[in-house]
Amino acid sequence: MTFYDGIYPFYPRQRTPFIFSLDLLTVILVFLVLAGTFCLILPGIRGKSRLFWMFRILLSLFIGAVIVAVNFSRDWATGGVKANTTYKSFSSAVVHADVGLWVGLSGINVTLKGDPVNQLNETINYNEMFQWTNILDEDYAEALERGLPSPILYIAEKFTLNSPCGLYHQYRYAGRYTSATLWTAFCCWLIANILFSMPVIFYAGCMMVTTGAFIFFSLASFATIQNIPPCNFTMGAVSMEAGFAKGTLGFAGLLCTLLGLLVVILDSVVPETLREAFGVSGDVEGEQPALGKQYLNPGFVEGKDINTHLHGDFKVSLSSRKVNLIL
Known part of the structure; x- marks a missing residue:
């Protein structure tokens, strides 16, 4: 549909849906390269310690990758609804589509996918990003100028600064504190890995427990949004559920805590065996050095x-x- 001389009133170029976050993809590739590099040098480790080193390094990389990746994930809370809704402003045309909402620490994504995808001679498959960092009202104003479909604009409007729902302040500040706590957990994870290469295994275990504690603090920070009253959507009930990022992060936090406690207990019971397993040596407290x-x-x-x-x-x-x- 055109006005005249090939000028389109909406969407001047063919649009493609957002598939995957480039920041998240970069984090995953970096940790995969580190894991691949270690696998290349793994044959140079002799004896039974090879399997222990492989398990230790890959497990540590998994924890670090989860802590960093969830900062860029838009899967902390998800919701959706199937609805028959108007497609464009100033038009009575109705489409049957799935409307989805994906909440992350730095913003939201609103998806719109037709059922079927091709309706009204158009491909209805959108995934639009709205960032907290730009004050979402600016992204919303830009979306109005671009003429995005009405369902996307309707959902995004609920997260603007002046919306009576109050979702903007709750989700933005919850995401800010959650992200800060996660980066603190990442720093603790780095310190723990450094201490594991020294004859102070006890303190390395304590830092692993601290890493797990900050991970749980981040989950508690984001859980504060559950105390806000639900916002009514005229297109249907959009119930928010915990996303994949929260479940994965909770598993990583539990793993950190258990591993840290295990290291602390073994250091108290069999310190020499534990140091030998980690390939470090040092004087045990109270023991005289052997003189030859x-x-x-x-x-x-x-x-x-x-x-x-x-x-x-x-x-x-x-x-x-x-x-x-x-x-």
């Missing part, structure tokens, strides 16, 4: 034999070439 055969610089004895004598708590036997220290 030591050698003395010949320049200190000037070619003379020195009789055996006591020095402090050690019996020192000196010759012209070597010294034996015996407890």
Whole structure:
């Protein structure tokens, strides 16, 4: 449908639906590259420790990838409804479509997919993004200028600053505090991995428990939106449910907590075995260092034999070439 000379009143170019977040895809690819790089060097690790190192590294990368990826996910809360609704402004044409709402930490996505997809001589398949960072009213005003379908504009209007539903403040601030807590959990995860390469395994376990605690704090921060009154939508009841991101993050938090507690308990029971498993060495508290055969610089004895004598708590036997220290 055109006005004149090929000018379209709506959608001047062929539109394609939003498929996958590029930020989320970048995070996944980065961690996949790290995992692939480790798999390449894995054959160089000898003995039975190879399987332990593989399990340890891949599990740690999984936890780190989940913590970062959910920051860019739009699957924290989802809702949808099947409705017969008007398609465009100033038109009485009605379409049968699935309207979906996807809430993330940095904004929302509103989807519209026709059933069937081709109706009114058009392909009805949209996925529009509205960001908190730009103050959603700006994205909403731009959507009005672009002439997006009425169902998308109707849902987006409920999240604007002046909407009586009050969804903007609740979801935006809940997402802000949740994101800040998650980045804190990511920093704790980095510190824990650094400590695992040192002879302070106990503190590494404590940091893993701390990582799990901040993950649960982030889930609690986002759960505050459940206290807001539901907003009525004229096109039908849009019930919000927990998304895949919350379930995955909860699993990662539980995994962090259990692994951290396990490390803390094993460090108290079998510290030497645990250090050996992680490939680190260090003096155990309260244990005297073992002294073996030591050698003395010949320049200190000037070619003379020195009789055996006591020095402090050690019996020192000196010759012209070597010294034996015996407890």
